[in-house]
Amino acid sequence: RQLANKRHYPAIDVLKSVSRLTEQLLDGEQKESVSRFVQILSRYASSEDMINIGAYVRGTNAETDYAIAxxxxxxxxxQQPVEDRCSIEAAREALLALLSGR
Structure with a gap:
């Protein structure tokens, strides 16, 4: 609900959503990419309160700095507008590009 209130669609909390099919549906590279994505998101989430109140000091933790960036x-x-479609391959390529800094 919190994501939906922020107009974040689809409103799926990746950190609280676990797919039992991950092992069967993803290859090794995809699993690594998903794992790295979740690690970065988790790092930000664990520091979000400190970041939001201005208590986090850049340079304190390189992983947190990267997550903020x-x-x-x-x-x-x-996020994806309801009317947009995205193939699995396009999503995979976009994820790889995102994590490689492209």
Whole structure:
């Protein structure tokens, strides 16, 4: 609901959503990419309160700094207008590009 209130569609909390089919549906490279994406998102989420109140100091933790730099792009990747369609291959390529900095 919190994501939907932010107009984040589809409103799926990736950190709370676990697919039992991941092992069967994804190849090794895809699993690595998904794992890295979730790690970055999780790092941001664990520091979000500190970031929002201005208590986090850049340079304190390189992973958190990276998560802060990436959060807008991660959220953009997770959002899709209802009328848009995206193939699995296009989503995969976009994820690889996102994580490689392209």
């Amino acid at each position: 990436m959060i807008d792009r991660l959220n953009e990747y997770l």
